[in-house]
Amino acid sequence: MDPDRVLEGLDPEQTQAARALRGPVCILAGAGTGKTRAITHRIAHAVAGGVVDEQQVLAVTFTTRAAGEMRGRLRALGAPRVQARTFHAAALRQLSFFWPQVIGGERPTLIESKVQAVARAAHSVGIQPDRNGLRDLAGEIEWAKVTQVRPSDYEKTAAKTGRQTPLPGNEVARVFEAYEELRREHNLLDFESMLELTAGMINEYPAIAQRVRDQYRYFVVDEFQDVNPLQKLLLDAWLGDRDDICVVGDPSQTIYSFAGATPSYLTGFAARYPHATVVELVRDYRSTPQVVRVANHVISQARGTTSAGHLTLQAQRPDGPDPVYQEYEDEPAEATGVARKIAVMMQEGVPAGEIAILVRTNAQSAAYEQALNDEGIPFTVRGTSRFFERPEIKQAVHLLRGARHEVPGEEPAPLAGTVRQLLGQIGLTDAAPEGRRARERWESLSALAQLAENMAAGTGHGGRAVTMADFVDELDTRMAIEHAPGFEGVTIASLHAAKGLEWDAVFLVGLTEGMMPIIYAETDEQVEEERRLFYVGVTRAREHLSMSWALARSPGGRRTRKPSRFLDGLRPASPSTAARRAERRKGGPARCRVCAAALTDAAERKLGRCLDCPSSYDEALMERLREWRRAVSREQKIPAYVVFTDATLQAIAEQEPSGLSQLAAVSGVGAAKLERYGEAVLALVSGADPAQVFGGEDTGDEPEDPTDE
Template identity: 30%
Template sequence: MKFVADVHLHSHFSRATSKDLTLEHLGKWAQLKGVHVIGTGDIAHPGWLQEMKQKLEPAEEGLFRLKDEFARAVQGQVFPACHAPVRFMLAGEISSIYKKHEKVRKIHNVIFAPSFEAVEKIQAALERIGNIRSDGRPILGLDSRDLLELILTIDPQNYLIPAHIWTPWFALLGSKSGFDSVEECFDDLTPHIFALETGLSSDPPMNWRVSALDRYTLVSNSDAHSPQKLAREANQFETELSYPAIFEALKTGDPAKFLGTVEFFPEEGKYHYDGHRKCEIRWHPQTTLAQQGLCSLCGKPVTVGVMHRVEMLADRPEGEKPPRPQRFQSLIPLPEVLAEVLGVGATSKQAVQRYHDLLSKLGPELAILQDLPLADIERAGGSLLAEGIRRMRSGEVSIAGGYDGEYGVIKLFEAQERASFSAQLHLLAPAVEPAKAEPALAATPAKSMLLKEGVSAFEWKQGDLFSQPEAVSEEQSFEIPTIPQSETILAGLNAQQREAAECTDAPLIIVAGPGTGKTRTLTYRIAYLILEQGVAAKQILAITFTNKAAAEMVSRLTALLGEAVAGRIVIKTFHAFGALILREAGQRLNLAPNFLIGSEEDRQTMLQQSLPDLSKSEQQQALEQISAAKNQLLRPGSPELPVRYGPELSRIYQAYETALRKNQLLDFDDLILRAVELLETFPDVQQSYQARFRWISVDEYQDVNLAQYRLLRLLTGPETNLCVIGDPAQAIYGFRGADRAYFLTFTQDFPGAKTLPLSQNYRSSQLILDASSQVIAKAPERQALELWSEVIDPTRIEVYQAPSEKAEAEYVVHEIEKMVGGLSYFSLDSGRVQSEDSTAGRSFADFAVLYRLGAQSLPLIEAFERSGIPYQTVGQTPFYEHKEVKELLACLWFIHNPDTAFQLESKWPSKLVKQLKPFLSNLKNSADPPAVTGLIESIQQFVRPQRQWDEKGEARIQQLVRFAVPFTTRLADFLESVALQKETDVYDPRADRVTLMTLHASKGLEFPVVFMVGCEENLLPYQMPGKTFDVEEERRLFYVGMTRAKQRLILTHAKTRFLFGQKYQNQPSPFLNDIENTLKEIKQMAARKAAQEKESFQLKLF
């Protein structure tokens, strides 16, 4: 059968769309327009899926129809002449914004699914990646190629068609943020792309000029943001009415089955020509070249349109057809034809009334525009209308082409021509004076250098504006150089770094300011020891503060030395190294080698079971005090304990320790405390470790506490070479017991020690360094280095005052939207983002939002959720802290140590524990050590009949499986790695998302753009009511935050802030006053636009 399909549109869940985009209204308007198959739109949105499942029922294979009760609600509004069955196809658009090949890409793709089950799986997968609930067309930091792989993995009958491929923004071949070929975008999965959507601003002849597109079927859809816009572009088929048949026709491009497309006149599309909407400049590509791509009024780059972009990629002359050209027909929507005939607006009451009158007499709009005899149209609508449709069908139109977001204007008649048909006008609109054209729709080209529409194709010369070599970003320009392989291992270091790396004859303390290449220097020093000094890799110990830092050091040393050599170096965090000592020699303290490492939840359970009379707040306070005591090497019987924490803690501490020993558990702090105890108690053990590790390097030495300091002193013998690196100006963990005094007294602790500085910063602009130095310089005991940078950028530090914390969050979101260059067409059309902002070229991963307290993240999260901007929050509950993962980990701990069932019994019901114990024992006793992933999957299968997990739970378990893969059969290492994970380890630098994190968690990271929110007195510096605080540590924290920024730093504060259930009115942070005015740009919230302006804009959208 013959039918028309329009499968790319939106629902009312999408931003800037009509509230009438419901399934009922879509079904109604599909009949009025003459469309038989329509896309549902927005299949990624959970709310829309729920609505679809409620209102749709299966029809032909892979297609759906409205249930009778919902169809009846609107069928009375459809003229009998338009009645026809309508089918729905599950489809929706995904916006991907990501960085690939060192360039930010913004690509829209339409995905299709044959069933609700497939849609549910797609949503589950996408929700693990980003926010799919705030916008019907979600914005994800997901590579288009990876999106295609994701949907194909779920169901091979899922399909993807790149959307409106030529539009400058958000398109596969777009000039602003697209690729130069389909292959460049989809890589190895390119064979799975079989169709391309041409978009409103191009038609098939324009696409024919690029021979690389010959093998793709060219489709057209309305991309409707309101039901009335359906079928402004559409596809025509003659095949079986089913999902498989439709896609088979598209895959083969068989002209007997795919009959071609219904098209806009491409000039009417809003990105056809080049131009600059703000200055009302509309240009032919030749003029753009002549003007070197810059607006003749404001001097900013013009937006390069579709025609220009096609010309750039074309390898055929204009007018030449491909071997298999497809049919198409260019039409003008009937309301626009009537508007010109009547001399009124397309949405005027008169035009709408005549539109309905014609449909009631003649049938659907597409039939009137395409097929009906002109005589029938003349009888129903008059000779002027018939003449207009004749001209449209034959292409006799004049057009002022669209540019930079402004739709083009099509004219069928000149004013005098309408007058000559006055005899007909009274039949259509008696006694109505023809209206003036609206200013926005005036056909006269605005201040224009537009050449004649019919100008022939022109030559593109090498070296013109659009063939320049790709610009090198500021980040790339000032990247620390890689090592020339032909030179010494230290050739890539600067003079200070090289001096530090070569200093191997004395204890060494390296004072390394932020961004000076601290980790690089440390790793190259280790490589130098092995390659140039002949030190055995197994004699080297490197200690870091985070697992992420340890993993980075392993990666760098592997690249320098190879996996075999790097694998012999011991690189651990303090706690992981303590665990290593205790597993190797802990028997001397009567510790089993397979002891368990307790989580925070385990600590609470222990204390609860031991002292049930304690309230929750008393338990929490006691656990915090016990942790602090252990970091100070205090035991339950230490005389100093009651002096510091009161007499009651000794009893609580002792009960807690008894419970730990009973269950063969060590808590996090025990790993260092007991290691110190072991080395102090047994000198032979101490000497063996001193002999084993002759070369010790310690990162972030300014943050060590007493227990860590003591462990290092015990490891350092007379033959040990100790190198520590850090920055006392970045000591920010005093509240955890860290003491930067150990850094400041290093040369006293180790006589003969050398002190070397690193002062060249490779991260930030000099202006950012100057400003941050002014803040830290106010410290009474200043230890900060005078940092310098080769990055010269005059961009000042922005200080923004918002009226409230919610307004502050909205400002952050809006600024990110601008710097990304817009999130959608709404960003551009609404003026939130100017077209020139689109050249910013930043990806979401370039941004960090830093705050003093986790509670400040709440309004930020709300704002990011509303915006749809992908984000990750460091500090949210990590996957391994969720119930289903902890249950599986408890089983693995039992396999590791079946002598204690504490974790198993605290995580599973007693009935199931009885079944689990023999099952897990059998797994442990299997002949060959099973892989950790195999153990997890076996446990899953065993408990699945009694324990069901939801989709999110299953996803977290799969994340656990992926985490376990590198450990192969090393169960103990896997469990220890999970147990020692910290908050900062959750941060994933590969995720193309904005990062939200506390200032403390940001230590060691860097971002091109940093927002520091809440720069207010009593918040930064933070002072809890009624408690003393260390204002200088708060100053150092402010300094750490500022020096995370590479290119832009925005400091914000709010006049009023709602926090912890109270409203505060704080003054700006005193630290802001430490920055001289010449380095700052002060901003405040601009006055809101008038409500009627917003309303006027919203009307234009539809």
């Protein structure tokens, strides 16, 4: 391929990066600025121009998905033999190759999850944490290993760095030491030991170092802000005394410091290599100007070591809708409100697969799963397991391969129907089943069925019908580059898991102090990492961005939560209760207590909120109020709605006034009604039985309220 043709379609900064073919290169790439496009075109340009042989290039990234995407793009650009791998995959490949000559004997078993081994180690030293504690211990051991802290030094190092340990430092050290002993005794290898052994092998054996460095002469490292000391040790071993390395990253997206990552290698790159070429990519092709303004504002408030390196994004897309800021009374109301907004969005044409709900912690997911399920909206919870390594996918691929050969002379059966029929044999049903694991299995199989439907509807096979053999070939290609098919449903993911992804519409939820920033972010550095995490969430949105928070955890709970400080200067000022009352006294428009919009409808003014804003109240309280109203209505021989309308009762149930002054502030409770019914209503709110309040039993129905819709 003509080297100059490779550069076609790049913007000026991307072109500058792609033309910087030799020596150290640092690309500072903001969110949505096309960094993968820049680095893959740079590699392809170097290969096409004869600067380097494609088999001598090693492109390193952090996720199998990103590595697979990079390989796919390089293949399309005419460089299919470039190695694009994660640090761990590259290290495992090299360690496996050289193991017989360096160490010999039986190869160790790779541990993909430490939890079981940590549990055995903890038990051996008389410590028995619960499952959450085990996960925290495993994470702490990983941090120690990537930062090169030995068990004997752990307690002192943890105290010196102010680390929040899952157990007392001396107990973590004991479990850590027992874990390492267990690992050596049973010939187990974890990911950190694998990187350490590979680096040690290269550094200690000159012949191996020469072979590795002859093989790989040209390095590209993506997401360089997330490199940890152990990965840097391996990278330096690969490089030796050479400097043909291109690093790409964004200090503003450093979100793994808790796991040992440090942006200092990126921010200090130019100091280490004074002759380095430094290119900044700031043209944002992903998000609308409205989303970009939010992102720039959030990161402009950053403080600390990464604040000086933040990039100001320049939006390249046309205008879109303004971001939405929404306050809810409690968490269930927030989940329900978000699900309803998604339902409306889907009716307006936004595909479910282009919508995401991003949460700070995985524990927040359940409420949104339930709310989406109640609305009949398909969804998937993004996990960390590799798609093609899931047991159900391995079983499905085996089954599909067995059906790939057509009978000569017979018309091939329609692909989509055949694939669904085959997958039905191993659990694919028309509707998603109940239960997290059953649903995850169903989603995996459904993703394969959807891929078959998409291929069958396409036109990429010369006009002929797509066959089962074509489908299996596509699966084999996707497995080779680790390109998993997508599931057409709303994505629920943690902010950390969302890194590197993007959607048309993003809902950032639970944005309260204590959740964003998280409550255990105590130091300035930890709070700033939370700010960067929020920034990552904002920059996942292409067009629609919604940010919400709840004032209470559960219905009827105290509404004491405050919106995240990261929203300061972004969200419209929400009028206080006193201000709303003063506005009503002056004859001005009442305001919705949820979204602050002016209320014009009588029922809305009574409720104190828009009719389509989420409502949440104690159903038992509402029933007590209705039962009491029926009794009053019969006793006084007046229609029930004359006592209080349905809207006023609902407003009382929602606001749960604790005194006469608060009850008086509810629209529909005038002075006469306050005097006549106030004490009874407050008793009902406090939990009193309607029969005790009224002094009789409730029977029969009440007349319909003609003023309520």
